[in-house]
Amino acid sequence: MISSRNEVTEMIVAAKVAKGIKWADVAARVGLSKEWTTAACLGQMTLDEKQASVIGEIFELPDDALRWLQAVPYKGSLPTAVPTDPLIYRWYEIVNVYGSTIKELIHEEFGDGIMSAIDFSMDIEREQDPKGDRVRVVLSGKFLPYKTY
Amino acid sequence: MISSRNEVTEMIVAAKVAKGIKWADVAARVGLSKEWTTAACLGQMTLDEKQASVIGEIFELPDDALRWLQAVPYKGSLPTAVPTDPLIYRWYEIVNVYGSTIKELIHEEFGDGIMSAIDFSMDIEREQDPKGDRVRVVLSGKFLPYKTY
Amino acid sequence: MISSRNEVTEMIVAAKVAKGIKWADVAARVGLSKEWTTAACLGQMTLDEKQASVIGEIFELPDDALRWLQAVPYKGSLPTAVPTDPLIYRWYEIVNVYGSTIKELIHEEFGDGIMSAIDFSMDIEREQDPKGDRVRVVLSGKFLPYKTY
Amino acid sequence: MISSRNEVTEMIVAAKVAKGIKWADVAARVGLSKEWTTAACLGQMTLDEKQASVIGEIFELPDDALRWLQAVPYKGSLPTAVPTDPLIYRWYEIVNVYGSTIKELIHEEFGDGIMSAIDFSMDIEREQDPKGDRVRVVLSGKFLPYKTY
Amino acid sequence: MISSRNEVTEMIVAAKVAKGIKWADVAARVGLSKEWTTAACLGQMTLDEKQASVIGEIFELPDDALRWLQAVPYKGSLPTAVPTDPLIYRWYEIVNVYGSTIKELIHEEFGDGIMSAIDFSMDIEREQDPKGDRVRVVLSGKFLPYKTY
Amino acid sequence: MISSRNEVTEMIVAAKVAKGIKWADVAARVGLSKEWTTAACLGQMTLDEKQASVIGEIFELPDDALRWLQAVPYKGSLPTAVPTDPLIYRWYEIVNVYGSTIKELIHEEFGDGIMSAIDFSMDIEREQDPKGDRVRVVLSGKFLPYKTY
Amino acid sequence: MISSRNEVTEMIVAAKVAKGIKWADVAARVGLSKEWTTAACLGQMTLDEKQASVIGEIFELPDDALRWLQAVPYKGSLPTAVPTDPLIYRWYEIVNVYGSTIKELIHEEFGDGIMSAIDFSMDIEREQDPKGDRVRVVLSGKFLPYKTY
Amino acid sequence: MISSRNEVTEMIVAAKVAKGIKWADVAARVGLSKEWTTAACLGQMTLDEKQASVIGEIFELPDDALRWLQAVPYKGSLPTAVPTDPLIYRWYEIVNVYGSTIKELIHEEFGDGIMSAIDFSMDIEREQDPKGDRVRVVLSGKFLPYKTY
Amino acid sequence: MISSRNEVTEMIVAAKVAKGIKWADVAARVGLSKEWTTAACLGQMTLDEKQASVIGEIFELPDDALRWLQAVPYKGSLPTAVPTDPLIYRWYEIVNVYGSTIKELIHEEFGDGIMSAIDFSMDIEREQDPKGDRVRVVLSGKFLPYKTY
Amino acid sequence: MISSRNEVTEMIVAAKVAKGIKWADVAARVGLSKEWTTAACLGQMTLDEKQASVIGEIFELPDDALRWLQAVPYKGSLPTAVPTDPLIYRWYEIVNVYGSTIKELIHEEFGDGIMSAIDFSMDIEREQDPKGDRVRVVLSGKFLPYKTY
Incomplete structure (x- = not known):
């Protein structure tokens, strides 16, 4: 089993x-x-x-x-809190270097809240470029505002 | 000073x-x-x-x-390895949940290498949506292949 | 300043x-x-x-x-990843001991997704009890389903 | 065996x-x-x-x-100190973001002490809501005061 | 202030x-x-x-x-999770070496539950001993059973 | 083997x-x-x-x-530095909350040194109490003074 | 399989x-x-x-x-974040002791950017020396500048 | 002072x-x-x-x-065990990805021992390259063999 | 003050x-x-x-x-659990590489117990050596046996 | 195999x-x-x-x-960064409590550099003592000076 x-x-x-x-x-x-x-x-x-x-x-x-x-899994696909694989680390680095920037700009546009990682989609594709092709990733997440109560 | x-x-x-x-x-x-x-x-x-x-x-x-x-800074904008702020955490979660997916798909398209976080740009904007507006983020990073030597 | x-x-x-x-x-x-x-x-x-x-x-x-x-704060109110204060630790313990239970029961009722910590409210009150008063806490968070795309 | x-x-x-x-x-x-x-x-x-x-x-x-x-188990149901699963993380986030608030309000009502995680019960149910159903959780824990001696 | x-x-x-x-x-x-x-x-x-x-x-x-x-403090008196001071470390070592023993013996006597660290008192005194005086510590904590519900 | x-x-x-x-x-x-x-x-x-x-x-x-x-074991009975089991955690909490107190009082009585965790004994027993039985633990460790040389 | x-x-x-x-x-x-x-x-x-x-x-x-x-591996060859093996630790020590020096000198020569660990080669050889042979390592990585956008 | x-x-x-x-x-x-x-x-x-x-x-x-x-300093120039700065991280990544390789090749050439980080020198310079200039680093450390005794 | x-x-x-x-x-x-x-x-x-x-x-x-x-200090002289300073790290490395050896040999000679770090003295001196002077350190700690009770 | x-x-x-x-x-x-x-x-x-x-x-x-x-091993004999075994911990404690002292005294005698853990030998023996036998350990490591270049 x-x-x-x-x-x-x-x-x-x-x-x-x-x-x-x-x-x-x-x-x-x-x-x-x-x-x-x-x-x-x-x-x-x-x-x-x-x-x-x-x-x-x-x-x-x-x-x-x-x-x-068909059973809901315990999620999380990385073996360590800071990833060791160079490709995945670059994404962690983006969060680390640009994290406060992302936070500031989303709040400037939307106010307090978050960009959902659940009502979320991602699209990864090749972007032709004469200086070397690029990876183009589009992330789309619903904005969820904090509310007062 | x-x-x-x-x-x-x-x-x-x-x-x-x-x-x-x-x-x-x-x-x-x-x-x-x-x-x-x-x-x-x-x-x-x-x-x-x-x-x-x-x-x-x-x-x-x-x-x-x-x-x-004008001096090159020591980079890194987050106070802890796993961020506590909910907005920034959602990004860390994306890396954690989708990390192996991102890795698989970039390698399937490009072979071994990474998506640069240096030759890189990011665009954050509002996406109008009747079910609630969305945050749309476009990431573009040059693909850098590992080479043999 | x-x-x-x-x-x-x-x-x-x-x-x-x-x-x-x-x-x-x-x-x-x-x-x-x-x-x-x-x-x-x-x-x-x-x-x-x-x-x-x-x-x-x-x-x-x-x-x-x-x-x-009026500026959006960097959130997170605890000085360490595992809290040392006994009152707050008891809450961390609830997440630790009951975490997998909470996960199973929410998924059994709602399917894959999360209980929002943003579209969320909390109510803390005293519950009179002859064997010693109790703290009664009601948490209410919107269920957000993962979707396919 | x-x-x-x-x-x-x-x-x-x-x-x-x-x-x-x-x-x-x-x-x-x-x-x-x-x-x-x-x-x-x-x-x-x-x-x-x-x-x-x-x-x-x-x-x-x-x-x-x-x-x-029938043997008392070694308790703790999560594989890491900060959970990676999005559903369980949201609960950890609640403790992190609201931890000091919970502490202040329980102390304001009851004085110094804790809300028991042992003499404790939990009830998880669906709350119908036209804007999207909600998860409603009621936690009830005995208040245990610190005493002088 | x-x-x-x-x-x-x-x-x-x-x-x-x-x-x-x-x-x-x-x-x-x-x-x-x-x-x-x-x-x-x-x-x-x-x-x-x-x-x-x-x-x-x-x-x-x-x-x-x-x-x-007179305000309830954020408790925790040690600067690191594993204490560096030799006297305090010996106590941490006792928890580490004897932790599973303490757990087994309290459960054998009382069943599932905990020894309270809140409804708790401690008494530290000198025990005269010809081979060298000893520190004698008496800990007394209420047993709190887990209950079904 | x-x-x-x-x-x-x-x-x-x-x-x-x-x-x-x-x-x-x-x-x-x-x-x-x-x-x-x-x-x-x-x-x-x-x-x-x-x-x-x-x-x-x-x-x-x-x-x-x-x-x-009959072979001397590698000692340490807990799987994590901060224990997750509620019973054992309460002991860790005692070290954390009372650690500096224990240190002060032993030093006040004995001067600089430690309470041995080797020349040490422990006794755990039930203490009848009408308000709920208590766990009574007596720890006895030889005091070992630091010496000058 | x-x-x-x-x-x-x-x-x-x-x-x-x-x-x-x-x-x-x-x-x-x-x-x-x-x-x-x-x-x-x-x-x-x-x-x-x-x-x-x-x-x-x-x-x-x-x-x-x-x-x-022929499948792209999840990279990272060390079992702990700080390596315990003395030979590998010496390299970690070089990064720790000389890290800020390396950063300063590369930026002084090239401006803001990084030395690639992907478009990278390494050559390890013996350097004869009457006082004891030396290990000579040449690292060569493409400089990748940060760009404005 | x-x-x-x-x-x-x-x-x-x-x-x-x-x-x-x-x-x-x-x-x-x-x-x-x-x-x-x-x-x-x-x-x-x-x-x-x-x-x-x-x-x-x-x-x-x-x-x-x-x-x-003129006083010997407490060495170590990085604020965290895993560096967050992208330039310094690349060096940590080299140790992580190539660490076992470096170990194997030095042992194959020299036997058991280490490359000294004390009797050590480093030279960083620009390497002209039509495809983009490179950073060339030469590390030279005395080989120190483990001896039997 | x-x-x-x-x-x-x-x-x-x-x-x-x-x-x-x-x-x-x-x-x-x-x-x-x-x-x-x-x-x-x-x-x-x-x-x-x-x-x-x-x-x-x-x-x-x-x-x-x-x-x-004249007040007993909170002891511990290093800023991190694994020291970054090369001289002190070498000592940590000795404990790491030889730790199990030290344990085996002390137990072989003395049985179960420890070498005291309290009833302890240390002597550091220069050892003249034509191949390069050596640091000679003598550690002397009382053996404290575990006893049954 | x-x-x-x-x-x-x-x-x-x-x-x-x-x-x-x-x-x-x-x-x-x-x-x-x-x-x-x-x-x-x-x-x-x-x-x-x-x-x-x-x-x-x-x-x-x-x-x-x-x-x-006959193959060079990946060294490191302890399962955790801070050892849990009491005998080995005492050695870690010596490094922690006396680390800065050892550093100061070696530098005072020899200048900047380290005591080698490679060109190193150790001798463990019993020291008869009427007040209780002692463990006597002699460590001898070559002094390696940092050099300018």
């Missing part, structure tokens, strides 16, 4: 490498964005029955695994 | 609150984006002489402060 | 102790709940001009301080 | 996902609140013999497991 | 060293145990008006300080 | 739960206090050959395990 | 020790520097198909492992 | 920014490398009387400061 | 640097070893009245300071 | 306990000090072929293990 979502994530990742599957193709078959689909496969999102069954087919998962994909 | 960039940042922040200055107006006078300008005022970027003198006028800074604005 | 909201919080706390002011009375004059008002006075919420001026009068704050009360 | 309560918790969680059991149904069969029952199943509370045997039947646990359910 | 209880604690400690006052004498004048009185002087307990005025006289504190002694 | 004392501790704990053994009975058979015996069984003390053989019989341990019980 | 790059790294390291293979020989067969090749074998770099197949032959790896060598 | 080397470092840094002094010029006047000289000015090295007097003249330091420059 | 021993330590260190005093000379005048005397001056030991008055004369301390020298 | 030195250390420790081997006897057969030999067996030193084969015979290790004993 499978006893955690992590085991399912490991099965998916192992199958992906062994079979040379692409996330973009998985997303196409699930019918959702590659960002959400990848996050779900990596144990961060909850799938419905149909999505789980597509994922199960692609990665040849056992039935138990499909039920885990 | 001023002995650190932090002192200059505190002067700017104190003057901003006391005078009710807006970052967008500061940026307009400096002639650069509000994102870069705010980061610079908050001690994360280095200004040239002319930029420093505009900032000095707006916030009524002493001459010493202008020289500090 | 005041250079941080912390200085204003210290002024308020010092005046409160020196004058023997009660939070409930402050809240009554501000016209909001004692929970929100106290949080605002302790540097966690943003006041509007009128609220700030009432607070200013009560605690005899300088004009500069009133402007700081 | 089972050598820790954690193993029993894993068995319960694995069976729950595999069989699609609901905590509310488990609680109904045990005859206690869903909050206490879930906490007990997740390794935070001690069951008596009869409760353990009901749990054992529902999740088809071996005899050894029943004895572990 | 005094802005924190810490300042009062520093005043008391400075006066104690400067005047050569003994905690036992302070306790005798306050009319309570030396353990509680010392903890109160070191910023861990709340005094009533009369106690505060006795302390104020002994240490020649300003009026403001007396009001701080 | 057993490769650590931890494995022996796990065997003992598993056997204790499976067989419903009581620490007090183990201590009676070993002929020592229940505090020392429990600590030894939990991997914190070193047994002599005869004690090890009694423990081995009670918990039905293999021969290898008996030799491990 | 192999479920992480770590498993492949362990296979390579185990084979290296068992067979007495030298990194310099591996590099010669791969046709790249010994620095890059060693980093790749230790799980820090991504190989192309041909490189992976050479590595696979040398260390007699299964087919699955070859596919893992 | 100056009570720490840090105060002297702050004086030097403040004077450097205020007067626009260059480290290369300071080094030229001291007659040593710019790397050693900068490290010394930033509080990491000990100067002799003559060097201290040159530094004192350049930065117009008081006499007390000259004596501090 | 002086409010902590740290202030006295700073006075002593500042005077030492300003006047060029040597620890060995201080020790000679106090009439004790240079190790104990230096530790006492650096805030780790408690002096008696006569010793304090000698120290006061040498460093020209105010009367208040003499009383602080 | 053995995949880490840790596995070999565990084999040695398990065999030592099972067979009742003494470190002093192992050292005698290897022909080196008991300190170096124990450190080597515990995974901190590198053996040559002959030493490895003696160790292999004594502990009946497989051939693979002998090769691991």
